[in-house]
Amino acid sequence: MAHSDPIGTALERLRNGDVVAMPTETVYGLAGDALNPLAIRRIYALKGRPAGHPVIVHLGPDADPRQWGAISPVAQSLIDEFWPGPLTLIVPRHPRVPDEVTGGRSSVGIRMPSHPVAQDLLTAFGSGLAAPSANRFGRISPTRAAHVRAEFSDELYVIDGGPCAVGVESTIVDTTGDTPAILRSGSVLEASVTAIVGPLGASTTVAPGTLKSHYAPMTSLRISREPEAEAQRLEAAGLTVAVFAAPELTEHAQQLYAELRRLDALGVDVLVAEPAADEGLGVAINDRLSRAAHGFSTSQS
Ligand code: TXA
Ligand code: MG
Numbered sequence: 511m512a513h514s515d516p517i518g519t520a521l522e523r524l525r526n527g528d529v530v531a532m533p534t535e536t537v538y539g540l541a542g543d544a545l546n547p548l549a550i551r552r553i554y555a556l557k558g559r560p561a562g563h564p565v566i567v568h569l570g571p572d573a574d575p576r577q578w579g580a581i582s583p584v585a586q587s588l589i590d591e592f593w594p595g596p597l598t599l600i601v602p603r604h605p606r607v608p609d610e611v612t613g614g615r616s617s618v619g620i621r622m623p624s625h626p627v628a629q630d631l632l633t634a635f636g637s638g639l640a641a642p643s644a645n646r647f648g649r650i651s652p653t654r655a656a657h658v659r660a661e662f663s664d665e666l667y668v669i670d671g672g673p674c675a676v677g678v679e680s681t682i683v684d685t686t687g688d689t690p691a692i693l694r695s696g697s698v699l700e701a702s703v704t705a706i707v708g709p710l711g712a713s714t715t716v717a718p719g720t721l722k723s724h725y726a727p728m729t730s731l732r733i734s735r736e737p738e739a740e741a742q743r744l745e746a747a748g749l750t751v752a753v754f755a756a757p758e759l760t761e762h763a764q765q766l767y768a769e770l771r772r773l774d775a776l777g778v779d780v781l782v783a784e785p786a787a788d789e790g791l792g793v794a795i796n797d798r799l800s801r802a803a804h805g806f807s808t809s810q811s
Contacts (some may be wrong), residue, residue: 539641550610570632630783727774
């Protein structure tokens with residue numbers, strides 16, 4: 511039964527205040543009832559995430575974002591252009607949103623995913639699902655159901671929605687200040703946001719996903735524009751090395767976390783990753799790569 515009706519199985523768990531893993535177009539999320547503080551605490555406990563980190567509320571295609579926060583004209587224009595899709599908006603919270611979701615802030619992050627399975631689940635649930643990426647705190651985000659299963663016990667129910675089409679987390683735009691600001695880069699590009707709302711401001715909000723060290727493999731990671739030459743240098747020094755050469759941008763984003771996970775499991779001494787071109791989707795890819803490499807001695811050659 512459990513596998514013949516994944517949405518039904520997940521729904522039953524969610525209604526009991528339990529947590530399930532759901533696919534989205536960006537990465538897999540650990541989802542729980544956004545109005546149930548206990549469910550949110552379960553998400554935190556599973557992730558090993560420190561309290562006070564806010565989580566994004568995911569909304570179904572028919573949901574009214576005004577039930578979650580105040581939607582300014584700027585926020586509405588971004589919603590009209592980019593939802594459903596990989597854009598999270600930070601907006602002033604509605605009073606009914608639990609502190610566990612917002613980390614006690616006066617704002618809340620909301621997004622309407624485009625993944626059909628996430629949409630089916632949200633429509634059936636009929637309310638918002640709070641969901642951070644389905645990885646343990648600080649580790650690599652999951653873009654396949656198998657990534658989630660490898661990181662959590664069998665007790666976590668995972669809906670398999672296939673590989674994530676985007677592969678990096680949603681773009682986050684803070685609309686609570688005088689001028690909208692990008693808190694995290696993603697596949698909705700800065701230029702596309704600017705085209706809708708005009709020049710962006712610098713954000714004063716700190717999003718915990720913007721911690722310098724994040725998305726990290728266990729193996730030491732170096733970033734190099736000449737990965738083969740870098741690998742040869744390291745091998746000459748007696749180290750075992752695996753290289754992640756940059757494919758074309760869309761594929762790079764899709765494969766990024768899967769490749770980091772695969773290479774991390776090889777048991778080599780050092781991973782060498784070639785950065786993407788620093789334009790378009792490459793901005794988000796390089797942002798994740800540099801955070802993944804932070805804390806290891808990196809080479810920027
Ligand atoms: O693509 C995504 O956004 C994925 C999928 C599952 O939807 N989710 C995701 O969630 O990346 P998470 O929790 O790993 O990252 C959410 C980011 C964090 O950096 C958090 O600080 C920020 O969103 N955030 C959420 N609510 C916020 C708020 N009220 N103010 C500032 N930042 C907020
Ligand atoms: Mg995350």
